[in-house]
Amino acid sequence: MWEVRMSNSRKVPYFYNAETKEAIWDAPPGLTEGQIKSLPGAELLSGGGAPGQVRASHLLVKHNGSRRPSSWKEANITRSKEEAIDILKGYQAEIGGSGDKFGELAKIHSDCSSHEKNGDLGWFGRGQMQKPFEDTTFALEVGQISDIISTDSGVHLIMRTG
Numbered sequence: 001m002w003e004v005r006m007s008n009s010r011k012v013p014y015f016y017n018a019e020t021k022e023a024i025w026d027a028p029p030g031l032t033e034g035q036i037k038s039l040p041g042a043e044l045l046s047g048g049g050a051p052g053q054v055r056a057s058h059l060l061v062k063h064n065g066s067r068r069p070s071s072w073k074e075a076n077i078t079r080s081k082e083e084a085i086d087i088l089k090g091y092q093a094e095i096g097g098s099g100d101k102f103g104e105l106a107k108i109h110s111d112c113s114s115h116e117k118n119g120d121l122g123w124f125g126r127g128q129m130q131k132p133f134e135d136t137t138f139a140l141e142v143g144q145i146s147d148i149i150s151t152d153s154g155v156h157l158i159m160r161t162g
Contacts (some may be wrong), residue, residue, distance in 0.1 A: 001017065001018050001019055002015055002016070002017050002028050002031070002039055003015070003016055003017075003018060003039055003040040003041045004016070004039050004040070004041035004042050004044050004045055005023075005041055005044070006041075006044050012025075012142060012162065013041070013044040013045050015027060015028055015039075015051070025051075025052070026051050026052040027051035027052065036051065052125050052126065053123045053124060053125045054123070054124065054125075054137050054138055054160060054162060055120075055121070055122060055123045055124075055160070055161045055162030056120075056121050056124075056137045056140075056158050056159060056160050056161055056162075057102065057103065057106060057114070057117075057118060057119035057120045057121060057158070057159045057161055058106070058110070058112065058114065058119050058121060058133075058156045058157065058158045058159070059088070059091055059102065059105055059106040059109065059110045059119055059156065059157045060110050060111045060112040060153060060154050060155070060156050061084040061085075061087050061088045061091075061109070061110075061111055061154055061155050061156075062077045062084065062111040062153065062154035063077060063079050063080055063081045063083065063084035063154055063155070064077060064078050064079060064080060064081075065080075065081050066152070066153055066154040067152040067153055068153075071111035071112070072111070072113060072115065073111060074111075077111070081150070081155065084154060084155045085148055085155050088148050088155050088156075088157060089148065091105050091109060091157065092147075092148065092157055095145065095157070097145060099143065099145075099159060099161075102118075102119070102145060102157070102159050103118030103119060103120075104118070106118050106119030107119070111154060112153075119159070120161070123162065126138070130151040130152060130153065132149050132150065132151050133149065133151050133153075133156065133158065136149050136158055137158055137160055140158065140159075140160035141160065142160050142161065142162060143159075143160065143161075144159070144160055145157060145158070145159045146158040146159070
């Protein structure tokens with residue numbers, strides 16, 4: 001019999017089978033959405049995305065090799081990838097481990113339209129983001145900030161928020 005519980009360490013819901021003592025992050029295979037919603041503790045799922053999804057914010061710095069080298073701040077981005085990384089290293093040093101500071105800097109400096117929401121990209125699952133971004137986000141713990149990663153969009157710092 002499956003139920004939904006809240007992880008004390010990650011602060012996110014997980015699925016627990018009281019009979020087998022099995023605990024998993026993703027919804028148990030074979031259950032319909034209706035069955036999942038009727039599980040004991042299912043209300044814990046309503047505060048977040050669907051099972052198997054994560055939520056993240058990012059701070060993007062584009063460069064002249066980016067897929068679309070323009071943003072809300074600059075019509076034509078000419079900086080090199082190395083310059084973009086140096087800029088991001090400066091932001092990284094300012095952020096330390098502070099989620100609040102991350103959001104402040106993303107709002108002002110991110111080359112993504114998500115800057116309007118302090119870099120928040122909302123909930124997403126596997127296959128919805130570029131692979132390096134997805135892999136990094138899923139590997140982070142909630143509240144953890146990544147090192148600098150590179151995608152076709154530019155260079156990023158990612159903070160997992162859910």
